[in-house]
Amino acid sequence: MSDLKVLSVASEIYPLVKTGGLADVAGALPAALEPHGIETRTVVPGYPQLLGALTGAEPVYHFDHLFGGPGRLLAAEAAGLKLFVIEAGHLYDRPGGPYVGPNGVDWADNAQRFAALAAVASGIGLGLVPGFVPDVVHAHDWQAGLAPAYLHYSGGRRPGTVMTVHNIAFQGKFPPELVPELGFPPHAFSIHGIEYYGTLGYLKSGLKLADRITTVSPSYAGEILLPEGGMGLEGLLNDRSDVLSGILNGLDDAAWNPATDEHIPAPFDLKRLKARAANKAELQQRFGLDPDPDALLFGVVSRLTWQKGLDLLADSLDTLAEMGAQLALLGSGDADLASRFTQAAQAHPGRVGVWLGYDENVAHLVQAGADALIVPSRFEPCGLTQLSALRYGALPVVARVGGLADTVIDVNEMARTSGVGTGVQFSPVTTPALQQALKRTHKLWQDKALWKKLQRNAMATDVSWERAAREYDRLFRDLVAERAA
Numbered sequence: 225m226s227d228l229k230v231l232s233v234a235s236e237i238y239p240l241v242k243t244g245g246l247a248d249v250a251g252a253l254p255a256a257l258e259p260h261g262i263e264t265r266t267v268v269p270g271y272p273q274l275l276g277a278l279t280g281a282e283p284v285y286h287f288d289h290l291f292g293g294p295g296r297l298l299a300a301e302a303a304g305l306k307l308f309v310i311e312a313g314h315l316y317d318r319p320g321g322p323y324v325g326p327n328g329v330d331w332a333d334n335a336q337r338f339a340a341l342a343a344v345a346s347g348i349g350l351g352l353v354p355g356f357v358p359d360v361v362h363a364h365d366w367q368a369g370l371a372p373a374y375l376h377y378s379g380g381r382r383p384g385t386v387m388t389v390h391n392i393a394f395q396g397k398f399p400p401e402l403v404p405e406l407g408f409p410p411h412a413f414s415i416h417g418i419e420y421y422g423t424l425g426y427l428k429s430g431l432k433l434a435d436r437i438t439t440v441s442p443s444y445a446g447e448i449l450l451p452e453g454g455m456g457l458e459g460l461l462n463d464r465s466d467v468l469s470g471i472l473n474g475l476d477d478a479a480w481n482p483a484t485d486e487h488i489p490a491p492f493d494l495k496r497l498k499a500r501a502a503n504k505a506e507l508q509q510r511f512g513l514d515p516d517p518d519a520l521l522f523g524v525v526s527r528l529t530w531q532k533g534l535d536l537l538a539d540s541l542d543t544l545a546e547m548g549a550q551l552a553l554l555g556s557g558d559a560d561l562a563s564r565f566t567q568a569a570q571a572h573p574g575r576v577g578v579w580l581g582y583d584e585n586v587a588h589l590v591q592a593g594a595d596a597l598i599v600p601s602r603f604e605p606c607g608l609t610q611l612s613a614l615r616y617g618a619l620p621v622v623a624r625v626g627g628l629a630d631t632v633i634d635v636n637e638m639a640r641t642s643g644v645g646t647g648v649q650f651s652p653v654t655t656p657a658l659q660q661a662l663k664r665t666h667k668l669w670q671d672k673a674l675w676k677k678l679q680r681n682a683m684a685t686d687v688s689w690e691r692a693a694r695e696y697d698r699l700f701r702d703l704v705a706e707r708a709a
């Protein structure tokens with residue numbers, strides 16, 4: 225029986241629509257909260273791929289005017305998720321991604337598309353659907369940032385609001401002229417409201433006006449208070465640091481379970497670690513690498529963007545090849561980075577293999593077959609690929625930032641003698657430091673007994689959602705109690 229209702233507000237949700245880790249979190253948190261007596265429904269935009277996946281959709285509200293056209297609110301289920309879907313063809317019924325068109329350019333009406341998401345969330349918060357009146361509205365990233373703002377300016381009895389930052393680099397800034405069209409009172413456009421350096425700031429609004437702010441790791445919660453990490457929002461966040469906390473993400477352990485994984489040729493677990501060799505062989509074959517069980521095989525599963533620091537890796541491939549190691553990189557995004565890796569694959573045949581594109585199957589194979597996973601991010605709010613790497617026994621080699629710093633235990637001297645290491649960290653995030661980390665990893669690889677121990681430590685790490693769910697549960701309940709007082 226649930227005694228607390230949470231409305232989650234998200235622009236993507238796994239497995240229906242995903243561009244990154246935000247979707248994974250939005251998709252997994254509801255089930256993790258259920259045992260705590262928390263019923264979550266997620267309000268999402270009605271993209272075509274999402275509408276197509278719904279079963280038993282039931283209209284629960286009709287909008288005459290939703291930012292330029294009519295719309296309906298559907299209550300529906302899909303993939304085990306309880307959803308409110310905003311069906312509004314003029315905003316969401318189009319080919320392409322959730323944020324960009326097929327030409328890769330942001331949709332020109334993103335301001336309206338995500339104001340609609342937030343406004344509908346606020347409406348549900350205020351009782352639009354009598355059967356589900358939430359106690360807490362939980363907004364994810366800038367796309368949902370206006371939800372706490374709409375609720376704040378509604379003047380009515382409202383639920384508590386939580387703003388979660390998955391990535392502060394994306395802030396949702398739009399022209400101030402939109403303020404009346406979006407339905408905010410003129411006085412809302414001030415430094416105390418939705419104004420952000422002369423623009424209309426979606427993330428800023430949420431950070432300013434939500435009752436609580438969370439981000440996805442304790443270290444990132446500290447980093448965004450500093451000028452470099454806050455990316456312009458550090459002043460506001462310092463003002464609100466009393467309501468800011470970091471809750472580390474978990475990993476969807478049904479989707480990422482090496483013992484039952486249907487995407488890989490040889491499922492395995494701690495007791496059947498030998499089976500991993502077959503996955504490595506398959507990975508080498510699929511990526512055009514030499515079929516060498518003794519070569520240290522590094523993997524990468526990533527968006528190709530500046531954030532992820534993969535240019536440092538592109539600069540380190542000679543070092544990697546000289547050590548006799550291999551690289552299998554799965555990535556999609558930036559064309560320049562992609563072509564650098566493609567050229568590197570040609571320069572190092574059998575040593576560097578590249579798979580460009582977004583492919584869930586291949587992502588699982590990389591985690592299951594690689595010996596180590598490289599994540600050289602310049603910043604990383606949490607990071608999920610190092611969590612799957614831990615679970616799959618691919619030792620993470622990570623930059624010491626954000627959630628990477630919080631989830632991987634560096635095999636330093638003390639960690640080694642205490643038997644607790646799970647991977648390798650490096651700092652600063654520079655090419656020489658990464659190269660040193662690659663060499664250090666190679667040295668560990670040569671000590672087979674130690675490597676096996678580290679692999680076992682990694683696989684035994686608790687990366688489940690349970691810990692995070694306990695923390696969200698406490699946060700939501702404290703907030704509700706505070707508002708009732």
Ligand code: ADP
Pocket residue numbers: 243244245246248525526527554555556581582583584587606607608609610
């Ligand atoms: P971010 O959200 O910043 O991209 P995360 O590590 O939090 O970083 O989440 C990335 C998610 O996307 C993971 O689930 C990862 O497996 C997946 N992913 C990233 N790139 C690819 C790719 N090219 N193909 C398949 N899955 C990918």
Ligand code: GLC
Pocket residue numbers: 244245246249390391440473604605606607608627
């Ligand atoms: C963002 C961050 C990533 C985090 C994910 C889920 O995409 O870049 O570090 O894991 O959100 O919270």
